Amino acid sequence: MPYRAPVADYRFLMDHVVGFKSVADTDRFAEATPDLTNAILSEAGKLSDEIMAPLQRNGDLHPAVLENGVVRTSPGFGDAFHAIAEGGWLGISADPENGGMGLPMTLTTAVNDMMSGACLSLQLNPLMSQGQIEALEHHASDEIKAIYLPKLISGKWCGTMNLTEPQAGSDVGALRSKAEPNGDGSWSVTGSKIFISWGDNDFAENICHLVLARTPDGKPGTKGISLFMVPKFIPDADGNPGERNDLRVVSLEHKMGLHGSPTAVMEYSGAKGWLVGPEFGGMAAMFTMMNNARLGVGTQGIGSAEGALQQALDYASERKQGRADGSGAIIEHADVRRMLATMKADTFAARAIAMACAVAIDMSTATGDDAWKARAAFLTPIAKSFGTDTGIRVAELGVQVHGGMGFIEESGAAQWSRDVRVTAIYEGTNGIQAMDLVARKMMDGGDAASRLLDEIEAGAEAARPTRPVMAEAVWQAAENLREATDWLVAQDNLQDRFAGAVPYLNAFARVLGAHYHLAAAINGDVARVKLARFYIKRLLPEHVGLLVHVRQGAEDLLAITPDELRA
Numbered sequence: 001m002p003y004r005a006p007v008a009d010y011r012f013l014m015d016h017v018v019g020f021k022s023v024a025d026t027d028r029f030a031e032a033t034p035d036l037t038n039a040i041l042s043e044a045g046k047l048s049d050e051i052m053a054p055l056q057r058n059g060d061l062h063p064a065v066l067e068n069g070v071v072r073t074s075p076g077f078g079d080a081f082h083a084i085a086e087g088g089w090l091g092i093s094a095d096p097e098n099g100g101m102g103l104p105m106t107l108t109t110a111v112n113d114m115m116s117g118a119c120l121s122l123q124l125n126p127l128m129s130q131g132q133i134e135a136l137e138h139h140a141s142d143e144i145k146a147i148y149l150p151k152l153i154s155g156k157w158c159g160t161m162n163l164t165e166p167q168a169g170s171d172v173g174a175l176r177s178k179a180e181p182n183g184d185g186s187w188s189v190t191g192s193k194i195f196i197s198w199g200d201n202d203f204a205e206n207i208c209h210l211v212l213a214r215t216p217d218g219k220p221g222t223k224g225i226s227l228f229m230v231p232k233f234i235p236d237a238d239g240n241p242g243e244r245n246d247l248r249v250v251s252l253e254h255k256m257g258l259h260g261s262p263t264a265v266m267e268y269s270g271a272k273g274w275l276v277g278p279e280f281g282g283m284a285a286m287f288t289m290m291n292n293a294r295l296g297v298g299t300q301g302i303g304s305a306e307g308a309l310q311q312a313l314d315y316a317s318e319r320k321q322g323r324a325d326g327s328g329a330i331i332e333h334a335d336v337r338r339m340l341a342t343m344k345a346d347t348f349a350a351r352a353i354a355m356a357c358a359v360a361i362d363m364s365t366a367t368g369d370d371a372w373k374a375r376a377a378f379l380t381p382i383a384k385s386f387g388t389d390t391g392i393r394v395a396e397l398g399v400q401v402h403g404g405m406g407f408i409e410e411s412g413a414a415q416w417s418r419d420v421r422v423t424a425i426y427e428g429t430n431g432i433q434a435m436d437l438v439a440r441k442m443m444d445g446g447d448a449a450s451r452l453l454d455e456i457e458a459g460a461e462a463a464r465p466t467r468p469v470m471a472e473a474v475w476q477a478a479e480n481l482r483e484a485t486d487w488l489v490a491q492d493n494l495q496d497r498f499a500g501a502v503p504y505l506n507a508f509a510r511v512l513g514a515h516y517h518l519a520a521a522i523n524g525d526v527a528r529v530k531l532a533r534f535y536i537k538r539l540l541p542e543h544v545g546l547l548v549h550v551r552q553g554a555e556d557l558l559a560i561t562p563d564e565l566r567a
Contacts, residue, residue: 059260085155116303199264
């Protein structure tokens with residue numbers, strides 16, 4: 001059966017789990033009425049099902065290629081992108097003054113999830129433009145905004161993010177790209193960048209590159225970095241693509257997945273660019289884009305999980321093997337049912353976390369309240385990491401459900417696993433997300449974490465009269481997590497925090513997932529009650545072992561020498 005966008009799941013989450021009503025009740029997002037929200041979800045679901053999903057296999061089998069310096073994209077991708085652009089989907093949350101809809105990030109998150117499940121390779125293109133739009137809205141000059149934002153929001157032009165260099169990797173401060181002033185307000189940008197998603201295409205009028213580079217007075221490290229807008233074609237006096245800039249795609253990477261998305265090696269040879277934000281303010285401007293993209297990448301993992309789950313469910317419902325009761329299909333076997341239930345329960349948990357993060361972002365935008373800002377910041381690395389890890393686990397289980405056919409490329413099951421794998425790596429590896437969570441995000445002494453735990457425990461208390469067993473399990477898990485959080489905050493040696501950072505993030509996600517499943521059980525039908533019971537009884541207990549790992553510190557870990565690892 002074809003992909004089916006999870007529109008009903010999003011409606012339920014907004015109405016009963018993540019508190020979207022509080023967003024719609026603000027003056028800032030008053031236009032996000034139930035009728036408009038339902039229309040957005042329905043139309044995005046239709047686009048995902050009918051336009052994007054048929055391209056999923058096509059992008060894998062007929063990847064983007066570089067021919068004589070021109071990137072040729074997968075057949076059908078150009079038409080589908082134009083459909084996305086014409087529907088206004090690139091600018092859902094963008095400022096209406098520049099042609100955007102000005103709607104909540106929560107709706108953008110839902111749409112990105114659906115599109116990711118339909119065709120992740122293509123969805124990555126709008127995600128890059130969305131991140132660039134937000135960075136320009138916050139940091140660019142009025143002149144740059146006037147030229148670029150309407151074109152990016154309309155989809156006539158596409159945006160990219162240029163951070164990584166061959167020698168730098170995640171250490172952005174080690175970049176070597178440089179920018180020299182031209183004396184007329186523009187700069188000459190020179191350098192090489194790698195891993196540039198959608199570095200070029202054959203369906204947009206222009207490609208707008210945000211490039212990190214160091215100016216002559218830039219100090220070593222991240223504090224000396226500036227951000228530049230470097231277009232493929234330099235806009236003329238009317239703002240239309242003019243002279244070809246001195247930049248090029250050197251090659252396209254040969255990847256394990258996401259074949260439909262061209263990942264470019266870029267070369268800039270004195271290309272003309274314009275400063276975005278103040279000189280030496282490059283990292284602040286780029287982090288605006290990256291924070292947007294991190295939530296978006298989390299939803300890519302969730303969308304991929306949804307697609308893999310749907311395919312596995314369809315296969316398991318039809319495949320007859322062994323002595324199975326009921327329909328005779330493998331879905332009747334207990335272990336297959338376990339895998340499918342795990343896939344569905346984790347996908348819901350990850351989706352709820354991402355939606356809660358988006359709600360916090362929207363409330364922060366609408367109110368300016370520091371508590372909402374802190375919650376959004378705290379949830380972002382969890383949403384990114386758990387969303388992508390869930391996508392990887394669910395896609396892997398999908399291959400297993402298919403059995404031998406999962407290892408055969410014609411089934412398409414392996415593509416979900418290959419495509420989603422990179423999401424745990426780009427936009428900050430999941431290890432870096434976890435380190436950020438236990439370090440920078442705990443500079444408040446654990447206040448943001450504590451407020452979330454208070455909310456989880458309050459939810460458990462409210463559920464006790466009707467769901468006492470599940471409520472007690474969630475409440476106790478929150479207490480366990482609180483004790484581990486207090487321990488982490490007390491560690492002055494960051495290595496002791498970093499050694500257990502990934503287990504801590506995963507434990508927090510497990511408990512948050514239980515919290516949202518419990519809310520679903522209180523407000524949903526019998527199927528949601530059963531799924532919540534499965535998650536809380538079988539998956540939530542994983543947090544106990546994770547928290548044991550958290551509190552071990554770094555001493556025994558770092559005592560294992562590199563030579564001993566090679567022995």
